Amino acid sequence: MRNSLTFLTRTPVVAALLVALGVAAEFASGSTVQIWSFLLVNVLLAQSINVLTGVAGQISLGHAGFLGIGAYGSALLMKNLGLPLPLALVAGAVMGGAGGWLLSFAAGRVREFYLAMMTLGFGMIFYEVVREWTSLTGGVVGLSGVPSPSLRTLMLFGWRIDPVAYFQITLAVVAGVVWLLRNFITSPYGRAFFAIHVSEVAAGSIGVPRAATKRNAYTLSAALAGLAGGFYAHLVGYLGPETFGLHRSVEALVMAVVGGLGTLTGPVLGAIVFTYLPEKLQVFAEYQFMVYGLILLLSFVLLPRGLAGLLLPRPRFSKDVEALPPPPPVPYTATGTGPLLSAEGVSISFLGLRALDNASVTLGAGEILGLVGPNGSGKSTLVNIISGIYRPGDGVVRFDDGTLTGLPDHAVARRGVLRTFQDPRLVPSFTVRENVLLGGHRLYQQNPLAAALNLPGALREDAEMLGRAEAILAMAGLSHLADTPVRDLPYGDQRMTELSRVILANPRLVMLDEPAAGLSEGELHKLGGLIRHLKAQGVGVILIEHHMDFLNELVDRVVVLDSGKVIYQGGMAGMYRDPAVVAAYLGTETHPGESVHA
Ligand SMILES: Nc1ncnc2c1ncn2[C@@H]1O[C@H](COP(=O)(O)OP(=O)(O)OP(=O)(O)O)[C@@H](O)[C@H]1O
Structure with a gap:
């Protein structure tokens, strides 16, 4: 089923369907064209939720607020100031986007439940403002006389737009927006949204700034909702606060979820279902939202990836381009005069626990350093400090000819300091x-x-x-x-x-947190090959590992930590003989070539 419908997502097929729809509108009844136009508004709104929730992983229960900002903004600018339709629509999108940008400063600081509550609060405030600001919005009575095709008052460069032309214009704009979104989502910026969605720490570790990325997601999403609002305002010719209440925000979310979050076809499918469903549900008028709730519950259980996941193949998240041959690798030459990395006198405490105590470590370009010690001795904490996840209480981290201390994780990654995690942090889809x-x-x-x-x-x-x-x-x-x-x-x-x-990030320093854990012999061999490749490129490597055999073959030096203190620095052979290391970590029974299960 999924593969047989793949052709529906091909560009020429989509283009032909869009043209056919545009032509069909010429022959369809007035009410059909009206519903098709509503459907397009819903497609934009569902795409807007999808960008924020499906792609960037930020929930919004107040999206009707952005829809309303765009709707009232566009309607008032055209009605009161006589702005032409294209400018009014763009202004509505910009106003919605500005609202999203502002909200992102508060929303970017909270997650999950608190984020849901905060966005809900935003939606409620918008609703109340529209109700109370009677002089501007008409309050509960509403704003009538918005230029619209059904009232025959909508003009574009002296041309009176009828409902069919309005539908065709909306169709062209929505198709263009979805095309732009597709290109954006398959670009590094779109992939960064997904990275933030899955793990903000992992995203930071590859140089994705979490606050700015979330801000961009809110702004883009709210601008799309604002654009949807503008098209809605001129479609209906009348705006009232009830259209932009909580139910509208929930409906938008349900639409995107049922259609399939994280894809571009999902919101389209969701919009189709939820544009036609209210009509079919007229018999249950009073229970309409109960039915929506049931649909949502069933969809989570039966269609976790929405209709798009059921009907269509998995979408791509990279551009459909022909790979160019890679340039030959150029080994690094250090720009600074000292070591590539030097962490000097680094200390950090967690609730009184001294996780690192005046620890100093240096690493040269092209050197592989093993970082070992018992569980809880501070190895990951040191890597977290170097990579900018933790800020040390004392000490300084120098890298090349600059300082890393105090830089956020994405800025550290941008300098070429990259890392992996004990549990691989990837985007599962x-x-x-x-x-x-x-x-x-x-x-x-x-x-x-x-x-x-x-x-x-x-x-x-x-x-x-x-x-x-x-x-x-x-x-x-x-x-x-x-x-x-x-x-x-x-x-x-x-x-x-x-x-x-x-x-791929072209690192200068790589820190690997227990990379050999759980790997087969063959995989260990490949892993060793990759680490040697990094060394040959002049990359410094820090290897946290308990697998002594693996370390023996690779490292130039080891640093042993115990209770946050460096107890040994030097060659592997010396480590086996060092009484402090034997007592704290290796135990008397351990010999070269054995794994240590600390
Ligand atoms: N964010 C944190 N909050 C509280 N305590 C922490 C935090 N991070 C680390 N610790 C504590 O600091 C100490 C050092 O932890 P760390 O994870 O660095 O040890 P490790 O040597 O990497 O251990 P393992 O080999 O088990 O990964 C532990 O006691 C740990 O519980």
Whole structure:
């Protein structure tokens, strides 16, 4: 079923369907054209929720507020100031976007339940403002006389727009917006939205700034809702506060969820269902929202990926470009005179627990350093401090010829300091290739507009990055899995995918947190190969690992931590003989070549 309907998403088929729909409107009844126009408004609204919730993972229970801002904004500007339709619609979208941008400052600080409550509050405030600001909005009586095709008062450059022409204009704009959204979602910016959705810490680790990315998601989503509001206002010719109440926000959310979040076809399918459903539900008029609730519950249980997940194949999250051959790798030469990294006298406490106590570590370019010690000795904490997740209470982290201390994690990643996590943090719905492409985030030069318009420069950069990704996938032995979603892969392949993502970022320093855990012999061999490749490129590598055999083969030096203090620095051979290390970590029974299960 899914594959047989794939053709419906092909560009020529979609274009032919759109033209057919535009022509069909000429022959359809007035009420049919009216419903089709409502459907298009719903498509925009559902896409708007999808960008925020399905793609960037931020819930909104107040989206009707943005719809209302666009609707009243566009209607008032045209009615009172005589702005032409295109400008009024754009102004409505800009006003909605500005509202989303403002809300994002508060919303970006909270998550889940609190975010839901905050956006709900925004929707309620908007509703009350519209009701009470009678002089501007007409209050509960509403705003009538909004230029509209049904009243025959809507003009465009001296041409009177009838309902059919209005539908055709809306269709063209909605098709254009969805095309732009598709290009945007398959660009590094769209993938960054998904990265934030899954794990803000992992997104930060590849250079995605969480606050700015969330702000962009709110602004874009609210601008789309504002645009939907403008089209709605001129479609109906009358605005009242009841249209923009809580029920409208919930309806928009249900529409996107039932259609399928995270895809572009899902909101279209959801909009079709929820434009026609209210008519069919007339018999249950009083219970309409109970029925919506039931549909939502059933959809979560039976269609977790919505109608789009049931009917259509998985969408792509990268551009459909031909990979360009990657440039030959150029080994790094350090720009600073000192070591590549030096953490000096670093300390941090958690509720009185001294997790790191005056710890100092240095690392040269092209050096592999093993970081070992018993559980809870502070290894991950040190990596978290270097990567900007924690700020040390004392001490300084120098990198190359600058300082990392105090920089947020995404800024550290942008300097070329990359890491993996104990539990691989990937986007589960992305394929291996798409996850690896996420690593390129810090390197892309294209701007969001160029990405959304598929400009040649942006496509060329995508093709170059794809070529580099393919080469890394081949090196990691993942080429045959490149098109597999990572949620379907075993742990070992996920770890290799995460490391490949790091390599694509062109790192200068890589920190790997227990990369060998759970890997088979073959996978360990591949992992060792990738780490040696990094070394050969002049990349510094810090390896947190309990697998002594694996460390023995790779590292130049080890640093041993115990209770947050450095108790040993030097070669592996010396470590086995060091009494402090033996007492704290290895135990008397451990010999070179054994794994330590601390
Ligand atoms: N965010 C935090 N809040 C409270 N305590 C923390 C936090 N992060 C680390 N710790 C504590 O700091 C100590 C060091 O933890 P850390 O994770 O760095 O150890 P580790 O050496 O990496 O251990 P493992 O080998 O088990 O990963 C532990 O006691 C841990 O509970």
